Amino acid sequence: MASVALTNLDPASRAAARGWSDLTIRNLFIIPTLVFLIVFNIFPLIYSLGYSFTNFAANRTEPWQFVGLQNYRELLSDDHIWSNFVITAKYVIVSVAGQMVVGFGLALLLNRSFPMKGLITTLLLLPMMMSAAVVGLFWQLLYSPSWGPINYVFGLGDFAWLSNPDSALYAVAITDVWMWSPFVMLLSLAGLSAVPQHLYEAAAIDRAGWWYTFTRITLPLVSPILLIALIFRTMEAFKTFDIAYTMTTQPTAELIAIRLYKQAFQQWDTGKSCALAYIVLIMVLAITNLYVKYLNKVKER
Amino acid sequence: MAAVRTSSEVAFNRAAIAAVLVATLIFLAPIYWIASTAFKPKELAVSVPPTVLFEPEVTPFVRLFTKRVQMQKPVDPQVYEAAPWWEKRIYDGGERVLKVGKDVQLSQYPDRFMNSLIVAVISTVLAVGMGTFTAYGFSRFKIAGEADLLFFILSTRMLPPVVVAIPMFLMYRMVGLNDSHIGLIILYVAFNLSFSVWLMKGFMDEIPKEYEEAALVDGYTRMQAFFKIVLPEAATGIAATAVFCFITAWNEYAFALIMTNRRAQTAPPFIPSQIGSGLPDWTTIAAGTFLFLLPVAIFTFLLRNHLLRGVTFGAIRK
Numbered sequence: 001m002a003s004v005a006l007t008n009l010d011p012a013s014r015a016a017a018r019g020w021s022d023l024t025i026r027n028l029f030i031i032p033t034l035v036f037l038i039v040f041n042i043f044p045l046i047y048s049l050g051y052s053f054t055n056f057a058a059n060r061t062e063p064w065q066f067v068g069l070q071n072y073r074e075l076l077s078d079d080h081i082w083s084n085f086v087i088t089a090k091y092v093i094v095s096v097a098g099q100m101v102v103g104f105g106l107a108l109l110l111n112r113s114f115p116m117k118g119l120i121t122t123l124l125l126l127p128m129m130m131s132a133a134v135v136g137l138f139w140q141l142l143y144s145p146s147w148g149p150i151n152y153v154f155g156l157g158d159f160a161w162l163s164n165p166d167s168a169l170y171a172v173a174i175t176d177v178w179m180w181s182p183f184v185m186l187l188s189l190a191g192l193s194a195v196p197q198h199l200y201e202a203a204a205i206d207r208a209g210w211w212y213t214f215t216r217i218t219l220p221l222v223s224p225i226l227l228i229a230l231i232f233r234t235m236e237a238f239k240t241f242d243i244a245y246t247m248t249t250q251p252t253a254e255l256i257a258i259r260l261y262k263q264a265f266q267q268w269d270t271g272k273s274c275a276l277a278y279i280v281l282i283m284v285l286a287i288t289n290l291y292v293k294y295l296n297k298v299k300e301r
Numbered sequence: 302m303a304a305v306r307t308s309s310e311v312a313f314n315r316a317a318i319a320a321v322l323v324a325t326l327i328f329l330a331p332i333y334w335i336a337s338t339a340f341k342p343k344e345l346a347v348s349v350p351p352t353v354l355f356e357p358e359v360t361p362f363v364r365l366f367t368k369r370v371q372m373q374k375p376v377d378p379q380v381y382e383a384a385p386w387w388e389k390r391i392y393d394g395g396e397r398v399l400k401v402g403k404d405v406q407l408s409q410y411p412d413r414f415m416n417s418l419i420v421a422v423i424s425t426v427l428a429v430g431m432g433t434f435t436a437y438g439f440s441r442f443k444i445a446g447e448a449d450l451l452f453f454i455l456s457t458r459m460l461p462p463v464v465v466a467i468p469m470f471l472m473y474r475m476v477g478l479n480d481s482h483i484g485l486i487i488l489y490v491a492f493n494l495s496f497s498v499w500l501m502k503g504f505m506d507e508i509p510k511e512y513e514e515a516a517l518v519d520g521y522t523r524m525q526a527f528f529k530i531v532l533p534e535a536a537t538g539i540a541a542t543a544v545f546c547f548i549t550a551w552n553e554y555a556f557a558l559i560m561t562n563r564r565a566q567t568a569p570p571f572i573p574s575q576i577g578s579g580l581p582d583w584t585t586i587a588a589g590t591f592l593f594l595l596p597v598a599i600f601t602f603l604l605r606n607h608l609l610r611g612v613t614f615g616a617i618r619k
Contacts (some may be wrong), residue, residue: 003531005594017525019522019524019525020441020522020524022523023441025523025527026438026442026444027436029435029438029568030434030435030439030444031436032431032437033431033432033434033435033454033494033498034450034454034491036431037453037454037457037491037494037495040469040487040491041457041460041465041491042457042488044465044468044469045460045464045465045468047468047471047472048464048467048468051471058470058471058474066362070328073311073563089459094463106324106462109317109318109320109321112314112317112318114318114321120321120322120607121605122322122601122602122605123325123328123329124325124328125601125605125608126328126329126598126601127328127331127332127581128612129548129554129597129598129600129601130332130594130597131551131556131569131593131597132552132570132595133552133554133569133570133572133573134552134554134569134572134590134593134594135335135590135594136330137572137573137576137586138322138331138334138335138586138587138590139331140576141334141338141346141583142331142334142348146347146349146351147347147351148351149330149334149347149351152349152351154351163328167537172558178328178331182328183612184608186612187606187609187612187613187617189429190609190617197466200391204399208447226615227384228336228613228617235459239461239462239463241462241555242552242554242555244571245492246554246573257463259557260461260463260464261463261555263558264463264466264467264470265470265559269520270467270471273467274467274468277461277463277464277467278587280461280464281460281461281464281487284460284461285459286458288455288459289452290456291459292452292456295613295614295616296448296616298616298617301491
């Protein structure tokens, strides 16, 4: 038996003759992670799916009743929830559009060699690494109508960014643009540096103008990575909770995640909040699916 | 660009670099404001016009770490003279430091900071540990439905925290894990595990299979090859993944807000809760924020070459 194993040149099966088989090792390495994720992510979701069909309230002791689809029906016909979705959509569009423009613009400016480029790029990336809740809180001081530096610099007098119902959401979006433009910038830089130089050289020989070069060479080659940045930021902006929650209490800035939090942990309407959580979850999963699809596409290139 | 440069191209280049510098200053201004407010005298934090240059002092940090009360009448000069420098700064502000006997009473901040540290470090070790093994499994072995499994793993990362928090809160309440370090650690491991698997898989894919195969031929078992050949090769990747997981856990807000309130509360929900009612003391809040952001700023510089990989889950490399 031993001599057979020694003449076999396949390294994996030779190792298997000594230690654990590859199959054992594979299972040992992968199964605990899968089990962990199922127990702490999937099982809770099944648990809350069950509650979404009940009138359970976590702060009361009386028994809950099965109410069928009533929670879902009520939610989908509730104007408040719809307005929360509209607020969220506005927020996603404004903040993601801002991030794409500022981030890609910064990347175009940075896409040349100059002294201390590495240091400056890293400094620009700092905002996105920091805690949104804590930094968002501090923007309250920056936006302050009485002593905030923003109003002072722009001569806005006592404009109350965060307590004005019309501006609160956009004030939060501006902070989000400040935080996450660097993310779009980072991805765009990678896309720009991957554009082959000889294409630009050929365009220069043909005396192509700046605009022509930009729309015919740069944009088409960078767009796959821009799309990834766009989908990822859309997904994250849709889920936004912390930055908006610590910055303002205006109902006009109540994003869907904040609504969900209040319904679950302030009104203790547990059953209904489980149903709302499921509506949000399905939307997030749809965007995630799209994201992974494009991620794999870019990876293959 | 092209080798021949016209003067307009040179001018454009200069303008672009100038614009980059201006943008950098704008992006750093809020961070400068946090850092500078942490060293300002109280009245300069809310001055009109805003104060940019001033003589820095560390009194906000003394206030951050101590429990204090307003004094009804001025301090006895003898007591003031005998007090250490930092206590004098508190007396100067019309307050006194609370003490039990001779021991200074600390504020809640150091506790909350320690909670953040404990939870972030332990959850990082677990998430990166499990993630490294799993990534190796996915990188080296044939797995039925590999793409679907990897998508499943990634999708757990995309779940909105509040959505997961509702059932977890109920389950934790049943088993008594609310407001406990372990409860928060489990949530952070679950959250970071998928990220760690994806990022580590990228690093594992870059280590040539031939290294282990040579070791297997030389008489190593697969496990020996993994520990002695693969892990040392993956060290940089493991370190980068760990720093990313640490930062995520360190910054996390929603789970911490919902699951903790006293004993295990971390800094992110604690710092905003200091605002309270009335005029907030922004210098003390800034001091707390400054200390909290400092590790992340340092880590960002250490990570600078891996940031792109990190934010794209290892899919895009430089």
